[in-house]
Amino acid sequence: MDEFVTLVRDEIGLPITAGHLDVGFDQVPEWDSLHLLRLIAVLERETGSTLSFPDVLQAPSLGSLYRLAEGK
Numbered sequence: 001m002d003e004f005v006t007l008v009r010d011e012i013g014l015p016i017t018a019g020h021l022d023v024g025f026d027q028v029p030e031w032d033s034l035h036l037l038r039l040i041a042v043l044e045r046e047t048g049s050t051l052s053f054p055d056v057l058q059a060p061s062l063g064s065l066y067r068l069a070e071g072k
Contacts, residue, residue, distance in 0.1 A: 004066045011042045021063035028062060043069040 001018060008016050015029055025031050040051055047069050059065045 001063075001066060004062075007042065007046065008039065008062065012038055016062070021066065022061050024060060025062070039065065 001021065005016060005018055005021070008014055012035055014031065014035060020028050025036075036056070040053075040056055043065065044050055049069075049071075051068060055068055056065065059068055
């Protein structure tokens with residue numbers, strides 16, 4: 001998960017910590033829907049797999065997106 005936090009910080013530019021992974025998106029500093037689209041693209045590039053957009057929209061937190069990308 002540390003790599004995921006670093007990825008979000010470096011690729012998306014959000015000042016998050018591991019403590020932000022399991023809170024709602026409304027509690028993530030500076031979060032908006034454009035960050036979600038950018039994060040999907042980064043995760044697909046990094047994992048080499050396509051994320052299901054309906055599953056992404058159901059994800060309540062960054063941690064959920066991480067687990068979705070990892071196939072867990």
